[in-house]
Amino acid sequence: MLKVEKQDKEKEREQVISERGPLLKLSGLSVQELQHLCRDLHHKIDVIDEERYDTAFKVSKNDKEIQEMNQKIYEMKSKLKRPNLKRVKLYAEHMLSVLLGSRHTVR
Numbered sequence: 001m002l003k004v005e006k007q008d009k010e011k012e013r014e015q016v017i018s019e020r021g022p023l024l025k026l027s028g029l030s031v032q033e034l035q036h037l038c039r040d041l042h043h044k045i046d047v048i049d050e051e052r053y054d055t056a057f058k059v060s061k062n063d064k065e066i067q068e069m070n071q072k073i074y075e076m077k078s079k080l081k082r083p084n085l086k087r088v089k090l091y092a093e094h095m096l097s098v099l100l101g102s103r104h105t106v107r
Contacts, residue, residue, distance in 0.1 A: 020044060020048070
C-alpha cells in the first residue's frame with residue numbers, strides 16, 4: 001500500500017510539474033528568447049515560493065491553534081471536580097426512599 005501511495009504521489013508531482021513548467025526546447029533559441037524564458041521561469045518560481053510560504057504559514061497557524069485548544073481542554077479537565085460517588089449514591093438512595101416511602105431501605 002505504501003508503494004502505491006508513493007507511485008501516486010510521484011505521478012501527481014510529474015503532472016503538476018508538466019502543468020506549471022513549459023516544455024524546454026532550448027536548441028535553436030536566440031539569446032533574447034532564452035532571457036525571456038528565464039524571466040518566465042523565475043516568475044513562476046516566485047509564485048510557487050509565495051504559495052509554499054502561504055501554505056506553510058497556514059499550517060503553522062493551524063498547529064498553534066490545535067496546541068492552544070489542547071491546552072484549554074487540559075486546563076478544563078484539571079478544573080473539573082469529580083463528584084464523590086459515595087455521596088451521589090447515598091443521595092440517589094435517599095431520593096428513592098423518599099419517593100417509594102418505607103418500601104425501600106437505605107443502606
